[in-house]
Amino acid sequence: MRRLLQPVSRRYRNWVTDWENHLCFRSTDRVSRPFEFGLEWANNWPMVDECKAHLSSPEDFILCMNDLAITRAEEFFAYQKPSHFELGSDNWLEFQSPVHTPFAENNTVRGLWYPAKNNKRKAVVVLPHWNSKLPQHNALSAGLAKLGISALRLSLPYHDARTPAGLARADYAMSANICRTIDATRQAVIDTRACFDWLQEQGYESLGIVGTSIGSCYAFLASSVDERIGVNVFNHCSTFVADVVWEGLSTQHIRSSLEGVVSLDALRKYWMCISPPSYYDLYSAKKKRSKFIYTRYDTTFPVRLSEQVIAGARARKWDHTVSVLPCGHYTMGESPFKYLTGYEICSFVKRHL
Numbered sequence: 001m002r003r004l005l006q007p008v009s010r011r012y013r014n015w016v017t018d019w020e021n022h023l024c025f026r027s028t029d030r031v032s033r034p035f036e037f038g039l040e041w042a043n044n045w046p047m048v049d050e051c052k053a054h055l056s057s058p059e060d061f062i063l064c065m066n067d068l069a070i071t072r073a074e075e076f077f078a079y080q081k082p083s084h085f086e087l088g089s090d091n092w093l094e095f096q097s098p099v100h101t102p103f104a105e106n107n108t109v110r111g112l113w114y115p116a117k118n119n120k121r122k123a124v125v126v127l128p129h130w131n132s133k134l135p136q137h138n139a140l141s142a143g144l145a146k147l148g149i150s151a152l153r154l155s156l157p158y159h160d161a162r163t164p165a166g167l168a169r170a171d172y173a174m175s176a177n178i179c180r181t182i183d184a185t186r187q188a189v190i191d192t193r194a195c196f197d198w199l200q201e202q203g204y205e206s207l208g209i210v211g212t213s214i215g216s217c218y219a220f221l222a223s224s225v226d227e228r229i230g231v232n233v234f235n236h237c238s239t240f241v242a243d244v245v246w247e248g249l250s251t252q253h254i255r256s257s258l259e260g261v262v263s264l265d266a267l268r269k270y271w272m273c274i275s276p277p278s279y280y281d282l283y284s285a286k287k288k289r290s291k292f293i294y295t296r297y298d299t300t301f302p303v304r305l306s307e308q309v310i311a312g313a314r315a316r317k318w319d320h321t322v323s324v325l326p327c328g329h330y331t332m333g334e335s336p337f338k339y340l341t342g343y344e345i346c347s348f349v350k351r352h353l
Contacts, residue, residue, distance in 0.1 A: 012326075013297055016297040016326075016327060016328050016331055017297060017299065017328070019328070019330075019331050019334075020249065020297065020299045020328040020329065020330050020331055021249070021299070023330035023331065023333075023334070024249050024250050024299065024300075024330055027131075029168045029169060030169070030253040031169070031171060031253065032176075032253045032254070032256050032257050033171060033175055033176055033177070033257060034176065034257055035176045035177075035257045035258055035261045035262065036176065036177045036178070036180075037058040037059075037062065037177075037178050037179060038177040038178055038179035038180045039055075039058055039061065039062075039179055040179075041177070041179035041180045041182070041183040042061075042065060042179045042182075042183070044099075044100065045065065045069075045076070045183075045186070046072075046075050046076055046078065047065065047068040047069070047072065047075065047076070048065065050064070050068060051064035051065050051068065059266070059270075062178060062179065062270050063269060063270070065182075065273070066269065066270065066272045066273040069273035070272065070273050070278045070279070073224065073225050073278075073279060073282055074225055076186070076273070077186065077189050077190060077193070077221070077222075077225045079098035079099070079190040079193065079194065080098050081098075081194065081197050082095040082096055082097075082098060082194050082197070084096070085197075085198045085201070087113060091112060091113040091114070091115075092110055092111070092112055092113070093110070093111040093112075093113050093152065093195075093198065094108055094109065094110055094111075095108075095109050095194065095198070096108060096109070097109045097157075097187060097190070097191050097194075098190050098191075098194060099183070099186065099187035099190050099191070101157075101183070101187065103158075103164040103172075105161065105162050105163060105164055105165070106157055106158055106162045106163075106164060106172075106187075108161075108162065109154070109155070109162075109191045109194065109195075110154075110155045110160065110161055110162065111125075111152045111153060111154045111155065111195060112134075112138065112141070112152070112153045112155075113150075113151075113152055113153075114141040114142055114144065114145040114150060114151040114152070114153065115145065115150045116144075116145045116146075116147075116148045116149055116150045117145075118148050120202075120203055120204070121203070121204055121205045121206055122148065122149045122150065122204065122205075122206045122207075122208075122353045123149065123150040123151065123152065123199045123202075123204040123206075123207060123208075124144060124149060124150075124151050124152070124207070124208040124209055124210050124231070124349060124353070125151075125152050125154055125192055125195045125196065125199075125207075125208075125209050125210070126140060126141050126144075126151050126152065126153045126154065126209075126210045126211075126215075127154055127156065127188075127192065127209065127210065127211040127212065127215030127216070127218050127219050128153070128154075128155075128156060128159070128212060128215050129212045129213035129214060129215055129236075130156075130170060130173060130174055130213055130214040130215075130250075131159070131169050131170050132156070132159060132212075132215075133159075133160065134155075134160055136333075137153050137212070138153060139342075140153075140210070140342055140345065140346075141153040143342060143346055144210075144346060144349060147346055147349075147350050148350075149208075149349055149350065149353055150199075150204065151210075152195055152198075152199065154191065154192060154195060156170070156173060156188055156214070156215065156218070157170075157172075157173055157184045157187045157188050157191065158170040158171070158172045158173045158184060159173070172184060173185075173188075173214070174214065174245070174251070174254065175254060175257075176254050176257035176258050178267075178270050178271070181241075181271065181274070182271065182273060182274055185217070185218065185221070185241075185274040186274075188218040189218055189221045189222045189225070192209070192218060192219070192222040193222055193225075193226050196226065196228050196229065200228070206230065206231075206353050207228050207229055207230060207231075207353075208229065208230060208231030208232065208233070208349055208352075208353045209222065209223060209229050209231070209232055209233070210233040210235065210345055210349065211233070211234055211235065212235040212236060213235070213236045213300070213301070213329070215235075216234040216235055216236050216237055216238075217238070217241065217274070217275075217276060219232060219233075219234060220232070220234060220237075220276040220279070220283070221274065221276065221279060223283065223286075223288065224276075224279035224282040224283040224286075225279070225282060227286055229288070230287065230288060230289060230353070231288075231289050231348075231349060231352045231353045232288055232289065232290045232291065233290075233291040233293070233345050233348060233349060234290065234291065234292050234293065234309075235293045235332075235341065235345060236293065236294060236295070236298070236300075236301050236306075236329060236332075237276075237292045237293070237294055237301070237306050237309045237310075238276075238301040238302070238305040238306055238309065239275065239276060239277050239305045239308050239309060239312075240268050240271070240272075240275045240277065240305070241271045241274050241275045242264060242267040242268040242270070242271045242275070243264070243268065243302065243305055244300065244301055244302070244305070245258075245267070246258075246264050246267065247302050248299070248300040248301065248302075249299040249300055249329075250299075250300050250329075250330075251300075276309070277312065280312055280316060283318070284316045284318065288318065288319065289319050289320070289352045290313065290318055290319065290320040290321075291320065291321050291322075291323070291344070291345070291348040292306075292309060292310060292313065292320060292321070292322045292323075293322075293323045293324075293325065293341065293344055293345070294306035294307075294309075294310075294322075294324060294325070295324070295325045295326075295327050295328050295329060295331075295332055296324055296325065296326055296327070297326075297327060297328040297331075298328050298329045299328050299329055299330070300328075300329035300330070301329060310322050321348065323344045325337060325340055325341065325344075
């Protein structure tokens with residue numbers, strides 16, 4: 001494990017934590033939306049008919065769907081390959097998502113393409129963080145292209161131009177609506193896999209993925225069910241989605257809608273099918289190279305959960321490396337830490353793809 005410039009002083013910790021709080025709470029447009037089971041979002045999921053016997057109880061229905069989604073993950077994350085991909089002169093790739101939602105904006109997948117000039121066989125898909133906005137992650141993508149690795153920076157469901165009218169943030173990607181959050185995650189995984197369909201059509205053979213924060217979660221789920229993704233970078237790694245939402249600094253507005261209505265234990269079970277530990281065995285069964293990055297002073301992904309990921313990787317003998325950065329979740333995007341992160345990502349991908 002690489003521990004980069006690991007300071008231990010309390011003064012430093014407090015400085016990073018204060019900076020984290022400042023960066024987090026400069027956003028004043030967070031909305032606490034009401035808790036909902038959102039069963040209507042499950043209507044088009046595979047296996048839904050097998051759980052309809054439990055419709056009298058939303059809790060039992062969701063638990064049933066979780067069990068089936070985990071045990072039959074290839075079916076849950078299956079999709080029909082898009083029939084048409086269009087790459088515009090502005091290097092924006094567009095196609096229709098195999099997952100249909102009520103929002104036309106969200107149904108059109110968009111990815112910004114950074115082709116390497118001297119390589120036609122190596123490419124990665126870049127999955128940004130929750131509530132990312134352009135041009136975030138563009139510099140990383142451009143840097144990879146300069147190293148000879150083409151990069152497709154995906155706009156996640158409900159992000160960028162995919163944001164439904166009336167929303168200022170990507171609230172529908174992660175919220176107190178249980179099934180809508182699962183559906184958004186499933187869509188992100190399927191859209192990501194469709195991106196690899198396009199890359200293969202262009203002749204790319206060595207394929208990888210770089211996910212940050214929520215994008216890291218999406219990346220792990222996609223790689224667990226997709227043999228084609230050989231090189232993986234999980235920038236900010238964690239275990240259970242419920243725990244991150246419950247404890248994370250940036251999701252306290254969601255917790256306020258959940259608390260008193262649903263317990264953390266129940267929420268963990270409701271969102272087990274979108275949590276990486278549910279697919280460790282699937283991931284283990286495929287030949288992967290993995291890079292895990294987490295931060296010592298993370299206020300969004302609790303450090304103990306990141307450490308549990310590393311313990312799981314070691315126990316299963318994954319081919320992996322780990323870097324621990326001396327910053328937090330938000331401060332990773334600031335100087336000088338963003339340069340450390342960029343080096344860790346690019347050097348790993350360059351070495352192994």
